[in-house]
Amino acid sequence: MAILAIQILNSLLYASVLFLIAAGLSLIFGVMRLVNLAHGSLYAVGAYVTAWLVGRGIALGVPLGWLFLLLPLGALSVALIGIVIEPLLLRPFYRRAEEYQLLVTFGLLLILEDLLRLVWGGTPLSADTLMDALPILHIGGLFYPAYNLVVIAIGIVAAVILWAVIYHTKFGVLLRATSQDRRMASALGLNVGLVYVVAFGIGCFMAGLGGAIVVPTQAAVLGMGVDALVIAFVVVVIGGLGSLKGALVGAVVVSLVRTAGIQFFPELELAVLYVIAALVLLVRPTGLFGTT
Amino acid sequence: MILLRTVDLRKQFGQTRACNGLDFIINKGEFLSLVGSNGAGKTTLVNLISAHLQPDSGQILLEDRDITFTTVAERIKAGIARSFQIVNLFDGLSVFDNVALAVFSRDGKTVKMTRLADHDRDVRLETLEVLGQFGLAGKAATPAGGLAQGERKLLDVAVAYALHPRLLLLDEPTSGVSTHEKAQIMDTVSSVVRGGMVTAVVIEHDMDVVFRYSDRIVMMHEGSFLADGTPEEIRANQEVANILLGAPLTA
């Protein structure tokens, strides 16, 4: 029984991180109709930067409590990268054929992945000090790190905040207006460029946050970005591109399947996920809640 | 002789009833104009007949054959072709290729991968003939994207015509061109279509064009038929005159 609880908690942990990544991807697509192939790499950047900051913090003797503030800082750094990238590299392509958008973000993916290797090399970078800083809980005779629960909590909080912003703030109205009809929004005097940059920044922040909160539980390694990208896409395929609810549901479904899959068919983990995605696409091509 | 008819055809978009139980009849060989204000449901009706949309309820019968649930490809095979209001062409291909492709598709030759397209004499001759009929032979090698608007409209019709349809549906074939060009386009379209004995349904806004070229005029208003008759009958119809002149419809 306790083992099942642990499994479920682990699924929720994974779902939490996946949700952040997928929601960021969906948000960017929903508002800007842009599919960012480098999104997974931004998640990786968040993980690496956060792990590095934690390492520096420890070396400088920063007290443990303050170290936790490095998590949002890591996410913020990714958002900053996003805010710089969007006007420079992405804006020239909105009017061009879709292939060029994909090509540019693919180039970005190559650049980011190798930059990570250039800066931090091939050895994994960990931040488990943060995880160890929190107590270990007893669940039915088994041990479970409290930090994992923090991750789950952050995921839930992020979902709530995002939902609140999108549906209950003035900025959210701007976002939704721009996503529904860009030209109309612009004709009404909305600064579409600003909305795009901010939306992209938020999406990148979420990817970075995903990386930041996951890295205390597992070290940042090369290639984590691409793996995350593929799985995030399975999530949005299932949940529907452009839908917040879809990202949430998709993240939970994918996590549960993955946890179950690892138990029974470890080699086929990715293949099982892919089969589920293919099945969903067969039945509902736009995903469960999609808006394409 | 009835070529196509619809039975209680309905299509709704949210609250808007674009087609409100239409019993439409198209007679063989006639040149019919479908008129009415924007939003009356004309394009929706054409979309339903061409399988661009599926009806909510009702039937479509082509010579007593129920085609309501057939696909676009099946309907083209059955002899229904259309052009589009916003010109829809293969801009990257030449004018020649645009029409030739319709011919290849019609004859089922598009599966051929090991023969050069240009080597098919039959297709080539027929394509040039169609281009000649529509006055586009001189521009055969030009990419479709490089034509003037009037020529693009003609090409759009030519491509649909090349499918040898029995029923040709034209959605505003003269929109976006000057008055002078309108007459030219309609002259060409009308003579080719009648010459080929193809039945045509044309959505049109310009009433001069409508009265000059049509055998029959059908007027739609808010999803229903308001009037149906020859140009003379329509001209004499007071209700219609009110609508056309923009005066309020007396209850």
Next chain:
Amino acid sequence: MTRETRQLPNRSLLKLVAGAAPILLVLILLPSLIGTYQVQLLIYGLIAAIAALGFNLLLGYTGLLSFGHSAYFGIGAYSVAFAVAHLGPHSMEFYLLLGIPIVAVTSALFGYICVRHTRIFFGILTLAISQVVYSLALSFYWVTGGSDGLRVPRPALLLGLLSFSGSHGFQFFIKSYYYYVLGIFVIGVVLMWVIVHSPFGKALQAIRDNEVRARFIGLRIRRFRWISFLVSGTFTGVAGILWVPLNGLTTPDVLYWTFSGEIVFTALLGGFRNFTGPIVGGIVFTYLKTYAVASTEYWQLLLGVVLVTLVLVLPTGIVGAISRARQRLARRSAVT
């Protein structure tokens, strides 16, 4: 009118032959002029050109951008490796006869799944499939050799007529293999040229340009995309089959997404909107990569930067830029 219509096809054919003949002549004479290492490099270039040519049927002519073509290249390579491991070494013809159906079937299968979807999801699906294949190649290491890969010895060519062993055999092998690959390359180019100029090829371009209109002249969109995918994957798979005897070894690297990226890059480099672009791109890229890998460890970074720059500055690729420059020169001389 009949005279003008008869000239139309013959003129383009003549132009093609006239343009290609001198290049072919150069390619035939080259091995006697340059060293063995250079010839080997050129073989890799021709193989990359075949892969890119196949890829571009899907991108340039059908409008579908695949990020997973490494799967077909890799499956081609591994099918040869498996044949060697289980059936012993054979002639190149045997590998081709065995490998081509295998890559064709896998392309058909994966293509069937992928072409059901729109551009974005199509790209992601192709990427996901190739990643699955990659992870399977790594996981089932007792079959695939895992990250160490599988070795493939020099095959006999022409049904065993030519076999290569011993130390002197290497030079002879390279020269012979060069002509062998060149032969297949020429066949491939001609075949692709015919396909692209056939009614089928025109239909693909129509679907690329305007899917709605294509449907309304009676084309079944999905079927055409699927067949295009099949042909495209098979071509790239043939490149993989030709590659592994030259490389002597196949590893999962050739299934990894970055290799797909290289294939995409070659098409973009040469220009994906015309026929010869991918060929030029494949050959040029091979040389660029060899020298780049030799000079920097962060060659993926370089590739990414060049890719982004290319898309920003030279979207029509090398061939596109050349033809634009030629047009501009022609216009200038016409004015003066």
